[in-house]
Amino acid sequence: MTSSPRVLLGHGTENDFVVLPDPDGRVWDGDRLDAATVRRLCDRRAGLGGDGVLRLVRSAHVPDAPAVLGDDLAACEWFMDHRNADGSYAEMCGNGIRLFLHALVAEGLLDRAACADGVLVGTRGGPRRVGAAADGGYWVDMGPAREFGRGAAELGGRSFPGLAVSMGNPHLASLTDVDVDSLDLTRAPEFDAGLFPDGVNVELVNVLAPGAHVRLRVFERGVGETRSCGTGACAAAYAALRADGATEGTVVVDVPGGRLTVQVTTGTTVLSGPAVLVATGSLCPEWLAG
Numbered sequence: 001m002t003s004s005p006r007v008l009l010g011h012g013t014e015n016d017f018v019v020l021p022d023p024d025g026r027v028w029d030g031d032r033l034d035a036a037t038v039r040r041l042c043d044r045r046a047g048l049g050g051d052g053v054l055r056l057v058r059s060a061h062v063p064d065a066p067a068v069l070g071d072d073l074a075a076c077e078w079f080m081d082h083r084n085a086d087g088s089y090a091e092m093c094g095n096g097i098r099l100f101l102h103a104l105v106a107e108g109l110l111d112r113a114a115c116a117d118g119v120l121v122g123t124r125g126g127p128r129r130v131g132a133a134a135d136g137g138y139w140v141d142m143g144p145a146r147e148f149g150r151g152a153a154e155l156g157g158r159s160f161p162g163l164a165v166s167m168g169n170p171h172l173a174s175l176t177d178v179d180v181d182s183l184d185l186t187r188a189p190e191f192d193a194g195l196f197p198d199g200v201n202v203e204l205v206n207v208l209a210p211g212a213h214v215r216l217r218v219f220e221r222g223v224g225e226t227r228s229c230g231t232g233a234c235a236a237a238y239a240a241l242r243a244d245g246a247t248e249g250t251v252v253v254d255v256p257g258g259r260l261t262v263q264v265t266t267g268t269t270v271l272s273g274p275a276v277l278v279a280t281g282s283l284c285p286e287w288l289a290g
């Protein structure tokens with residue numbers, strides 16, 4: 001391991017990440033990026049601060065890539081090794097994967113012009129196609145939203161019923177008339193562990209225009225309240241369309257950190273939005289050793 005590993009900071013609609021370039025898996029191999037190190041990196045006072053960590057690594061150097069990618073392993077040169085701020089793994093991250101591609105381009109590991117039609121990136125939820133958009137942002141084909149029941153989140157003594165939706169990772173998307181800005185999300189919502197045995201990301205959603213425009217706040221599994229969630233935006237868009245009696249459509253999703261667009265079709269879901277790099281540098285060996 002180099003003594004001062006390279007690091008970038010960036011965000012997608014203010015869902016922010018510590019990005020660790022490690023193309024050949026030599027910087028953060030073995031258990032160097034263990035849960036405790038992820039927590040230290042994401043600490044907003046004693047570390048760099050972030051909702052999670054993204055390691056830029058080739059799939060060939062990720063021990064669990066063959067199991068999660070199967071026959072698609074060879075087609076996915078790159079793997080988004082994502083961690084939540086608490087050190088846990090998540091299957092998928094919609095804001096993170098746009099930043100992942102942006103960082104690969106910024107690091108000179110991919111040519112942006114060659115990404116217009118998208119490149120296949122490995123994730124623990126399977127392969128996802130991510131591309132550079134003409135407006136300077138990025139799009140990602142997230143795969144179909146998969147509904148798996150109805151549940152409710154309990155928050156501040158109130159019940160928020162909603163749709164259980166998988167975007168690779170689990171979501172409860174609750175459309176509500178309660179102004180989401182009035183909610184206290186400093187504490188985790190309670191949920192039905194039978195429906196969500198691996199935990200859940202909870203989206204509280206106000207519909208601004210039926211089937212076309214929503215705004216949301218989100219409490220993420222493994223993180224807490226975040227300023228945005230790409231997979232959560234997809235789950236919310238799907239729930240909003242279903243409530244409008246539709247299975248297809250384009251929904252603008254306003255999050256505290258900006259705006260995302262979600263296009264839902266019967267076969268898939270395409271998420272579009274920005275990715276921003278804020279800083280590049282290196283980790284101090286003394287801090288890492290501490």
Ligand SMILES: N[C@@H](CCC[C@H](N)C(=O)O)C(=O)O
Nearest residue numbers: 090093094095169229230231
């Ligand atoms: N912020 C992400 C989702 C990150 C993973 C999530 N916390 C989970 O544990 O499923 C996004 O943009 O999708």
